[in-house]
Amino acid sequence: MRDELTSGRDAATWSPLDSDGWYAARNATTAxxxxxxxxxxxxxxxxxxxxxxxxxxxxxxxxxxxxxxAERLAELLRLALASGFGPDRGDLGHAPTTASEPKGRT
Structure with a gap:
């Protein structure tokens, strides 16, 4: 029926705090x-x-x-790349800032 809840939750009660994407974005923004x-x-x-x-x-x-x-940010990025910080440097021991998608989602 229309009034039945799916999975025990109503879509109107959804919160960004229930989302892995929100926490990934917040952590990356903080970094x-x-x-x-x-x-x-x-x-x-x-x-x-x-x-x-x-x-x-x-x-x-x-x-x-x-x-x-934008010029200052570009210069900071150029300096970082020149000092060896780049995609070929490896993981550097940092935790990923993006959440992995749950299985079954694309």
């Missing part, structure tokens, strides 16, 4: 914010926040930045 603070750029990313899309996948919203902020 990025901490790096921006260390680089002195925290005030240059006022729209930085964790978000979910309509499918419950976590996203990190960076927002708009001034051209000089």
């Amino acid at each position: 990025l914010r901490d790096a921006l603070v260390r680089a002195g750029l925290e005030k240059d990313f006022p729209y930085l926040r964790a978000d979910l899309n309509a499918f419950g996948h976590g996203l990190v919203e960076l927002g708009r930045v001034a051209p000089d902020t």
Whole structure:
């Protein structure tokens, strides 16, 4: 029937706190914010926040930045790559910031 709950939950009671995607986005946003603070750029990313899309996948919203902020971020990335930090460096012992999808979902 229409009034029966599926899986004991009503879709109207869903919360982002029930989503692995939300926690992955929040953790990644926190990690990025901490790096921006260390680089002195925290005030240059006022729209930085964790978000979910309509499918419950976590996203990190960076927002708009001034051209000089983008140039500074690009320079920081160039310096990091030049010092050996890059995709070929390996895991570095960090935990992944994205949650794995439960089995059966694509």
